Amino acid sequence: MTGKTMFITRMIDEKRRFKRYKERTAQLPTNYRTAVDGFERYLMVFAPSKGADLQAMFDDLADLFEESVASGTPVRDIVGDDPVEFIETFRRNYPMGQWIVNENERLVRAIDASTRAEGGSTAGADATSGLRDSRNTGEDTTS
Amino acid sequence: MSTKQMTEMLKGTLEGVVLALLRGQPAYGYEITTMLREMGFADIVEGTVYALLIRIEQKGLVDVDKRPSEKGPPRKVYSLNARGEQELTEFWTTWSFLSERLEQLRVREG
Numbered sequence: 001m002t003g004k005t006m007f008i009t010r011m012i013d014e015k016r017r018f019k020r021y022k023e024r025t026a027q028l029p030t031n032y033r034t035a036v037d038g039f040e041r042y043l044m045v046f047a048p049s050k051g052a053d054l055q056a057m058f059d060d061l062a063d064l065f066e067e068s069v070a071s072g073t074p075v076r077d078i079v080g081d082d083p084v085e086f087i088e089t090f091r092r093n094y095p096m097g098q099w100i101v102n103e104n105e106r107l108v109r110a111i112d113a114s115t116r117a118e119g120g121s122t123a124g125a126d127a128t129s130g131l132r133d134s135r136n137t138g139e140d141t142t143s
Numbered sequence: 144m145s146t147k148q149m150t151e152m153l154k155g156t157l158e159g160v161v162l163a164l165l166r167g168q169p170a171y172g173y174e175i176t177t178m179l180r181e182m183g184f185a186d187i188v189e190g191t192v193y194a195l196l197i198r199i200e201q202k203g204l205v206d207v208d209k210r211p212s213e214k215g216p217p218r219k220v221y222s223l224n225a226r227g228e229q230e231l232t233e234f235w236t237t238w239s240f241l242s243e244r245l246e247q248l249r250v251r252e253g
Contacts, residue, residue, distance in 0.1 A: 070216060
């Protein structure tokens with residue numbers, strides 16, 4: 001398969017997953033759907049740009065709200081008093097967007113260079129491998 | 144007791160608490176939230192627990208089993224695996240160290 005066909009296949013697959021997610025949330029009672037739509041919008045703006053990673057978050061959110069409807073948990077008891085705090089904690093559990101990883105690695109290298117000039121240690125190697133791990137997890141989710 | 148302080152302190156320990164709850168008895172999200180509330184953590188919300196379950200799942204500390212329920216969607220049932228057991232042991236070691244030091248500090252202050 002050429003790169004172009006693979007790209008199109010992936011696009012179609014992502015569209016299909018998003019459509020399925022939208023069908024699920026459409027089934028939720030109105031107040032739950034209002035909450036999910038709010039989080040969806042927030043994640044669209046702040047979450048990683050890679051479609052598959054974002055979709056994993058959407059699917060997990062749909063799971064949470066469907067389970068909560070079934071157990072009769074009110075929306076306030078799902079998200080708490082601070083919805084931003086909730087969604088930020090939620091978001092941090094997923095792989096970072098690639099540009100964030102790149103920026104983090106760049107910062108680690110800058111501090112390494114700065115401490116080398118002081119004759120100090122370069123603890124940064126460790127930190128960078130940590131970042132690589134989280135990036136690899138990100139790539140796993142697409143397969 | 145300050146709720147704000149409690150929330151902040153729980154952030155660092157909730158993972159260990161949930162691992163401890165899952166030890167010996169698999170449970171799904173709602174059950175875990177209920178157990179925590181019964182323990183006296185009344186302000187814990189479902190979403191916080193759910194986000195944490197996603198994290199420990201991604202870290203490979205639990206095994207997840209989807210089981211059908213009579214009403215509603217299938218439930219994700221979480222059980223502690225070997226890596227989770229190891230993590231829990233480390234959590235208790237860290238906790239003992241921390242609580243000992245804090246107790247020393249309190250006695251000295253008292």
